[in-house]
Structure formats: C-alpha cells, structure tokens
Amino acid sequence: MSDNPVFIQIEQSIKENDVVLFMKGSAKLPACGFSGLVINILQHLNIHFKDINVMETPELREGIKEYSKWPTIPQLYVKGEFIGGCDIVREMFQAGELQELLKDNGLLKK
Numbered sequence: 001m002s003d004n005p006v007f008i009q010i011e012q013s014i015k016e017n018d019v020v021l022f023m024k025g026s027a028k029l030p031a032c033g034f035s036g037l038v039i040n041i042l043q044h045l046n047i048h049f050k051d052i053n054v055m056e057t058p059e060l061r062e063g064i065k066e067y068s069k070w071p072t073i074p075q076l077y078v079k080g081e082f083i084g085g086c087d088i089v090r091e092m093f094q095a096g097e098l099q100e101l102l103k104d105n106g107l108l109k110k
Contacts, residue, residue, distance in 0.1 A: 006063030014077050018107055019049035022064045023074040027051040034086035035074045041093045047107060079105045 013020050019042070025031030027039050027049075042049050054061040054073055061073070068075055068082050076083040078101060083089060092098035102108035 004063070006059045007067055009060070010064060010067050013050060013052055014080050017050035018079055018105070019047055020052060020077040021049050021074055022052050022054050022060075022077075024053070024055050026053050031055060032073075034072075037086055038074050038076060038089050041089060041098070045093075045099065045102065045108060047102060078102065078107070 010022075021027075021035070021038060021042065023030065023032075023035035023038070025035055027043075030036035030039055031053075039051070052060075054064055064073070064075055065071055070082065070085060072085045074086055074089075076085075076089050083092070083098075083101070089098060092101070099108055
C-alpha cells in the first residue's frame with residue numbers, strides 16, 4: 001500500500017465496492033461518451049457499481065492513471081481487479097467475457 005493519499009483513496013474505493021468505475025462525470029450525468037458507454041453496459045447487465053468522478057480533482061484524474069498504469073478514463077475495476085477502459089469493456093461485453101467475469105464473481109444473476 002502506498003502512502004500517496006490519492007492512491008489510498010483509490011484503494012479504499014476498490015476494496016469497499018465490488019464494481020467501481022472511475023469516469024468523467026457521474027452515472028446520472030456522464031461527461032464523455034466513453035464513460036457513458038461503459039455505464040450503459042453495466043446498467044444493461046443490471047450491475048450495481050460505484051461511480052467516481054475523476055474530474056472532481058486533478059490529483060484523482062492523474063492519480064488513477066498512475067495507479068492503474070493505464071492512460072485513459074474510464075477505468076473499470078471488478079472485485080479489486082483492473083479490467084480496462086471503454087474499448088476493452090465493450091469488446092469483453094460483445095464477446096460475452098464481461099458477463100462471464102461478473103458471473104464468476106457472483107455479480108451477475110442471469
């Protein structure tokens with residue numbers, strides 16, 4: 001665990017929530033199409049998730065990229081594991097892999 005306060009905040013959110021989406025805007029009001037697409041996929045699957053707006057502070061916006069070693073937003077975490085950004089989530093959903101991952105973690109009831 002890092003002593004970086006932003007990393008601590010990120011780790012705590014990931015630990016406390018089964019599914020976390022670090023995004024631009026909120027689930028109710030996404031601030032970019034990529035974030036909106038991931039929200040649509042999660043809502044389509046009826047997955048409860050925690051949305052975290054990285055636009056609230058520059059430290060969080062840059063910190064999540066550094067934490068995951070992934071350069072873009074949104075970023076999806078499931079059960080503490082970094083899944084990926086919009087393209088990866090979309091491809092996994094279209095291939096049925098996202099549904100399998102969520103089922104394997106007890107998060108998808110279908």
